[in-house]
Amino acid sequence: MVVSYVQLIERRYKGKLDKDADEFIGYAVDGANRMRGLIDDLLTYSRVGRLGKPFELTNLESTLDIALLNLKASIIENKAVVTHKLPVVMADGGQLVQLLQNLIGNAVKFHGKDPPRVHISVKENGSEYMFSVRDNGIGIAPEYFDRLFKIFQRLHTREEYPGSGIGLAVCKRIVERYGGRIWIESEVGKGSTIYFTLNKQKGVNKKNEEN
Numbered sequence: 663m664v665v666s667y668v669q670l671i672e673r674r675y676k677g678k679l680d681k682d683a684d685e686f687i688g689y690a691v692d693g694a695n696r697m698r699g700l701i702d703d704l705l706t707y708s709r710v711g712r713l714g715k716p717f718e719l720t721n722l723e724s725t726l727d728i729a730l731l732n733l734k735a736s737i738i739e740n741k742a743v744v745t746h747k748l749p750v751v752m753a754d755g756g757q758l759v760q761l762l763q764n765l766i767g768n769a770v771k772f773h774g775k776d777p778p779r780v781h782i783s784v785k786e787n788g789s790e791y792m793f794s795v796r797d798n799g800i801g802i803a804p805e806y807f808d809r810l811f812k813i814f815q816r817l818h819t820r821e822e823y824p825g826s827g828i829g830l831a832v833c834k835r836i837v838e839r840y841g842g843r844i845w846i847e848s849e850v851g852k853g854s855t856i857y858f859t860l861n862k863q864k865g866v867n868k869k870n871e872e873n
Contacts, residue, residue: 720755726782736767766780779797793859801853803850813831844857
């Protein structure tokens with residue numbers, strides 16, 4: 663409601679008042695939109711555990727296709743290349759779309775001077791599968807690793823990179839639903855690799871032999 667009324671004021675009175683008034687209205691519209699975004703993100707975060715669907719046989723190659731389609735505009739704009747080889751798992755496909763989309767989206771967003779290059783792979787590691795999402799982006803200093811997966815923790819201003827700082831917190835919550843872990847290895851200027859695991863007993867079924 664606040665967003666709607668503030669936008670109505672902007673449409674009706676922008677340019678009819680003085681310059682300061684236009685600037686204040688702009689601040690109000692921006693603030694209201696960011697608040698709506700934060701509320702939506704909080705709802706997404708809270709629903710991970712409560713509204714997750716039962717696990718079913720899920721081809722992660724097909725799941726990744728959906729995530730890439732959702733990111734198509736950003737991938738094209740940044741000339742990003744995403745390579746991958748993924749298994750078939752017992753999982754909540756919708757949540758894994760969100761997990762992969764968040765990780766790939768971050769890799770594309772935080773790119774350096776070169777076009778983004780993202781590679782997704784998986785290997786067996788005892789009782790779990792270990793996934794990695796590797797990029798050639800700007801990288802992150804080790805002292806910030808602990809903050810990455812906490813809700814609303816940002817390492818850059820909104821002017822530098824858009825977002826609310828909740829994406830990796832959602833990823834962590836999804837991974838933990840599968841009895842897994844998520845962490846990062848990175849070096850400033852040399853890219854990052856985010857690893858996450860899925861516990862086989864929580865649902866990993868078999869490798870996709872076709873890939």
